[in-house]
Amino acid sequence: MTLVTAIVVAFDSAEALPECLGALKAEGLPVIVVDNASTDDTVVVAERCGAQMIRNAKNEGYGRANNLGARAAASEFVLVVNPDCIVGQGSVAALLDAARRYPDAGLFAPRIVEPDGRVFYQPRSLLSSYLPNPDGKLVLPEGEACAPFFSGACFLVRRDLFLRLGGFDENIFLFYEDDDLCRRVADAGAALVYVPQAVVRHARGKSTGAKPGRVFKSRWHQAWSRAYVSRKYNLPNPAPVMFAINALKTLGVSLTLQRGLIERYGGSAAGAYASLSGRTALEEEGLS
CATH class of the missing domain: 3.90.550.10 (Spore Coat Polysaccharide Biosynthesis Protein SpsA; Chain A)
Known part of the structure; x- marks a missing residue:
């Protein structure tokens, strides 16, 4: 072997x-x-x-x-x-x-x-x-x-x-x-x-080439997965606070037209909201 x-x-x-x-x-x-x-x-x-x-x-x-x-x-x-x-x-x-x-x-x-x-x-x-x-x-x-x-x-x-x-x-x-x-x-x-x-x-962050929308998707999954493992191990659900904070940040940075920040905070808000709504990561990726 x-x-x-x-x-x-x-x-x-x-x-x-x-x-x-x-x-x-x-x-x-x-x-x-x-x-x-x-x-x-x-x-x-x-x-x-x-x-x-x-x-x-x-x-x-x-x-x-x-x-x-x-x-x-x-x-x-x-x-x-x-x-x-x-x-x-x-x-x-x-x-x-x-x-x-x-x-x-x-x-x-x-x-x-x-x-x-x-x-x-x-x-x-x-x-x-x-x-x-x-x-x-x-x-x-x-x-x-x-x-x-x-x-x-x-x-x-x-x-x-x-x-x-x-x-x-x-x-x-x-x-x-x-x-x-x-x-x-x-x-x-x-x-x-x-x-x-x-x-x-x-070489942190070099595994995948940069493309529009990847920051949003990455932050979506980071927020969703944090909420998922928290529930899995009976920890307090962070999704409500993550959604509220990042939704407000998204509104704030949308005025600046900075795409990276909009994707960052918008992705986190969307991932947290998906968790609260019962949507899974596999459904999000068409794998369910």
């Missing part, structure tokens, strides 16, 4: 893929690229780089597409990697070494470095049942450490555990699927381990 398979979910990611897939190839990993109906040269680029392809007729969303890749893999572990992540030399070996040393752990997260050199580390999560960190104070661990949540941009997970838990929640199209998965891994009694000697560079 193959030890690790990398899963890369792509959507109009032709620009980011060559460096991402090149780094994975240098690590000796087989790669499955799940293409979410890209309109650019994503498929051509991925095939040229030697990746196995799964081509979706429609954009299935981040979590659903990763689940397809994980089910298609034949390996003990899967490495979930965003197209705008570049896995550093020796990082996969470091993650696997941690998995060997911590057999009771299920998910292993590398040190993610942003373009400005800042280390991304999630100081708190909406879904944290312990270590809530209400002030959001960020303190980076000095070495390997357990934590309740890690970024979904790149992580190693035991494939059998991932599939046993149902993978990512397929009701979520985008956003908070990583928080939800980490919560379920922890609730299943498996530790989540930070492995800082494994380094991944993250």
